[in-house]
Amino acid sequence: MEYKVGVISGDGIGPEIVTEAKKVLDQIGKTYGHVFRYEEILMGGCSIDATGEPLTDAAIASAKASDAVLMGSIGGNTSTSPWYQLPPEKRPEAGLLKLRKALNLFANLRPAYLYEELKAACPLRDDIIGDGFDMMIMRELTGGLYFGARKTEEVDGVLTATDTLTYNENEIRRIAKRGFDIAMKRRKKVTSVDKANVLDSSRLWRKIVEEVAQDYPEVTYEHMLVDNCAMQLVKDPKQFDVILTENMFGDILSDEASMVTGSIGMLSSASLNDTKFGLYEPSGGSAPDIAGKGIANPIATILSAAMMLRYSFDLDREADVVEQAVKQVLQDGYRTIDIMPQEKPQEKVTQVGTAQMGDLICERI
Amino acid sequence: MEYKVGVISGDGIGPEIVTEAKKVLDQIGKTYGHVFRYEEILMGGCSIDATGEPLTDAAIASAKASDAVLMGSIGGNTSTSPWYQLPPEKRPEAGLLKLRKALNLFANLRPAYLYEELKAACPLRDDIIGDGFDMMIMRELTGGLYFGARKTEEVDGVLTATDTLTYNENEIRRIAKRGFDIAMKRRKKVTSVDKANVLDSSRLWRKIVEEVAQDYPEVTYEHMLVDNCAMQLVKDPKQFDVILTENMFGDILSDEASMVTGSIGMLSSASLNDTKFGLYEPSGGSAPDIAGKGIANPIATILSAAMMLRYSFDLDREADVVEQAVKQVLQDGYRTIDIMPQEKPQEKVTQVGTAQMGDLICERI
Ligand SMILES: CC(C)[C@H](C(=O)O)[C@@H](O)C(=O)O
Ligand SMILES: CC(C)[C@H](C(=O)O)[C@@H](O)C(=O)O
Numbered sequence: 068m069e070y071k072v073g074v075i076s077g078d079g080i081g082p083e084i085v086t087e088a089k090k091v092l093d094q095i096g097k098t099y100g101h102v103f104r105y106e107e108i109l110m111g112g113c114s115i116d117a118t119g120e121p122l123t124d125a126a127i128a129s130a131k132a133s134d135a136v137l138m139g140s141i142g143g144n145t146s147t148s149p150w151y152q153l154p155p156e157k158r159p160e161a162g163l164l165k166l167r168k169a170l171n172l173f174a175n176l177r178p179a180y181l182y183e184e185l186k187a188a189c190p191l192r193d194d195i196i197g198d199g200f201d202m203m204i205m206r207e208l209t210g211g212l213y214f215g216a217r218k219t220e221e222v223d224g225v226l227t228a229t230d231t232l233t234y235n236e237n238e239i240r241r242i243a244k245r246g247f248d249i250a251m252k253r254r255k256k257v258t259s260v261d262k263a264n265v266l267d268s269s270r271l272w273r274k275i276v277e278e279v280a281q282d283y284p285e286v287t288y289e290h291m292l293v294d295n296c297a298m299q300l301v302k303d304p305k306q307f308d309v310i311l312t313e314n315m316f317g318d319i320l321s322d323e324a325s326m327v328t329g330s331i332g333m334l335s336s337a338s339l340n341d342t343k344f345g346l347y348e349p350s351g352g353s354a355p356d357i358a359g360k361g362i363a364n365p366i367a368t369i370l371s372a373a374m375m376l377r378y379s380f381d382l383d384r385e386a387d388v389v390e391q392a393v394k395q396v397l398q399d400g401y402r403t404i405d406i407m408p409q410e411k412p413q414e415k416v417t418q419v420g421t422a423q424m425g426d427l428i429c430e431r432i
Numbered sequence: 433m434e435y436k437v438g439v440i441s442g443d444g445i446g447p448e449i450v451t452e453a454k455k456v457l458d459q460i461g462k463t464y465g466h467v468f469r470y471e472e473i474l475m476g477g478c479s480i481d482a483t484g485e486p487l488t489d490a491a492i493a494s495a496k497a498s499d500a501v502l503m504g505s506i507g508g509n510t511s512t513s514p515w516y517q518l519p520p521e522k523r524p525e526a527g528l529l530k531l532r533k534a535l536n537l538f539a540n541l542r543p544a545y546l547y548e549e550l551k552a553a554c555p556l557r558d559d560i561i562g563d564g565f566d567m568m569i570m571r572e573l574t575g576g577l578y579f580g581a582r583k584t585e586e587v588d589g590v591l592t593a594t595d596t597l598t599y600n601e602n603e604i605r606r607i608a609k610r611g612f613d614i615a616m617k618r619r620k621k622v623t624s625v626d627k628a629n630v631l632d633s634s635r636l637w638r639k640i641v642e643e644v645a646q647d648y649p650e651v652t653y654e655h656m657l658v659d660n661c662a663m664q665l666v667k668d669p670k671q672f673d674v675i676l677t678e679n680m681f682g683d684i685l686s687d688e689a690s691m692v693t694g695s696i697g698m699l700s701s702a703s704l705n706d707t708k709f710g711l712y713e714p715s716g717g718s719a720p721d722i723a724g725k726g727i728a729n730p731i732a733t734i735l736s737a738a739m740m741l742r743y744s745f746d747l748d749r750e751a752d753v754v755e756q757a758v759k760q761v762l763q764d765g766y767r768t769i770d771i772m773p774q775e776k777p778q779e780k781v782t783q784v785g786t787a788q789m790g791d792l793i794c795e796r797i
Contacts, residue, residue: 271593
């Protein structure tokens with residue numbers, strides 16, 4: 068079959084890591100008889116440079132016309148890049164927020180797990196790591212503080228800024244269902260995170276999650292306050308299966324969880340809407356400091372492409388093959404610089420660059 | 433001199449740990465010639481049971497009439513306690529929020545540091561811990577989402593909940609000044625945390641912090657996004673001196689930071705207003721599961737009393753003496769159960785209960 072893949076290479080290391088993910092997709096295509104047609108879509112800093120806007124209507128239209136979108140990363144150095152002299156709504160990241168909203172990508176899935184081979188990179192003590200951990204953060208992505216009304220104005224001569232956090236029951240219900248659905252395919256546990264002792268939106272969140280939970284009698288669920296969750300992620304990440312939460316809490320907790328694994332360069336993410344369409348991107352940033360050096364880790368992007376195969380194209384077998392190839396390459400001792408062991412001796416591992424890592428994964432497909 | 437100390441023993445382990453802190457204060461009084469007069473103030477679950485309200489106007493009035501307030505902890509088990517059947521504004525925690533607002537306690541100081549003696553309890557790897565870390569979280573405590581307008585209503589038949597996040601420049605300026613003032617007494621570094629790539633309130637926050645920073649040329653400062661900060665606390669807590677942030681981010685990050693130390697039972701906090709007045713409380717919760725067993729760790733409360741001596745009564749020497757006594761007791765090998773080493777052999781340490789720990793600290797004053 069033929070699939071139309073919108074490609075947002077973006078800024079920083081984006082183009083390099085996306086090139087490797089396309090290489091892997093093409094290898095899958097050759098082996099299993101699929102064709103992936105790529106269409107480059109401008110977003111972020113490169114779009115600002117070309118069009119003055121971080122995301123044009125034409126770019127949104129081509130994203131919509133794709134079967135799925137694969138993204139590298141966007142944005143630059145916030146203190147030195149001229150992009151950050153622009154007003155907020157003209158900056159690179161505004162393009163991403165606009166795209167999420169325009170495509171209604173309300174469900175953000177961010178897996179965070181420990182790779183056995185990369186255990187040494189985990190910042191936690193060995194006895195806390197134990198046999199490892201494997202969580203899925205399910206973050207609501209099109210509501211809350213990110214998309215509420217905001218204003219900055221003088222009130223009696225005093226500068227005052229306001230943001231608004233709104234959720235309605237439908238927004239909560241659809242993401243909660245996604246969370247419980249995913250839990251059914253995993254270890255059947257949902258931890259719903261909120262701040263119900265303070266926020267009305269959290270109390271509504273809790274109420275609707277309770278309702279949705281009734282339809283999933285096999286799933287164990289619990290409520291946890293966001294401050295406690297931030298502690299538990301460090302104290303005992305093993306306790307979590309699916310973490311279900313709203314947009315801002317999800318932003319904070321998913322980043323904390325990925326750092327707890329110690330291998331953010333390995334972590335993919337998917338942003339889905341109500342159809343099969345999705346936007347797939349690595350969890351890490353655009354890393355402008357190492358851009359163009361050919362040393363960035365392409366694995367998170369390659370695993371994001373695997374998520375695309377699975378969630379948007381229903382190519383489960385092909386997704387498995389990519390994930391296996393990544394595991395194999397790690398077992399064979401290949402590492403990009405970010406996941407090189409810190410301690411000597413390092414005889415058992417070989418440091419490779421971005422393109423070589425892509426090639427090694429292709430060879431194993 | 434004579435000091436009027438309002439005492440909120442509260443719920444759970446609150447009364448037990450506060451008893452030990454009073455014991456230590458009295459020992460200081462005896463040794464250095466001060467008198468501490470205590471007045472018990474009802475707040476939280478015990479106040480609900482006695483008056484139907486988590487905090488009465490009379491209680492607020494006696495807090496206001498005190499020179500400072502020492503607090504244990506409030507609240508109970510949220511799934512089993514009848515207090516949590518009440519509407520949100522009648523629950524134990526609502527009392528605390530009301531008190532913060534009524535006393536204008538806008539500056540919440542939460543130290544998070546590693547005790548050399550308790551290094552083994554730190555969840556992080558040894559090479560990340562290094563020589564240890566020592567941060568002060570300066571959290572704004574009377575603004576933002578905690579105190580903005582909120583409502584839950586039907587909009588076209590759909591339940592919709594809204595919370596509001598507002599800050600004005602004056603609220604930001606006064607907490608920023610406190611943050612920089614504290615940094616001047618420490619390692620002269622401020623990390624201001626916000627989400628300026630999304631929120632108007634964060635952009636105003638950043639602008640005012642920039643302005644305040646101009647008055648502190650000796651202090652190095654940086655801005656950090658909240659998601660990044662949640663990562664950095666796990667990756668490299670050593671980089672932080674003072675973390676300055678708004679109410680909700682501060683709630684999440686300060687709890688994460690205390691868990692990163694591994695010894696939350698050791699961590700104190702102070703909530704200050706524009707005068708010398710302050711509310712002092714341990715960072716941990718009311719731990720209803722171990723209440724009444726005489727095993728709770730009173731050290732965080734004792735150290736909170738030391739903060740009270742320092743910040744509200746200007747008794748720096750006396751505060752030092754308490755802190756030294758705590759260090760000494762740890763060096764002498766005494767531990768409550770929460771800070772007992774997990775690994776054998778445990779010969780070098782002696783497990784003690786709540787009251788015994790208080791006595792041991794008094795002996796060293
Ligand atoms: C770039 C930024 C607006 C974005 C967010 O906060 O959602 C990023 O941190 C993320 O998590 O994808
Ligand atoms: C009890 C709760 C309302 C409170 C808060 O969120 O401020 C607590 O978590 C704290 O940090 O003191």
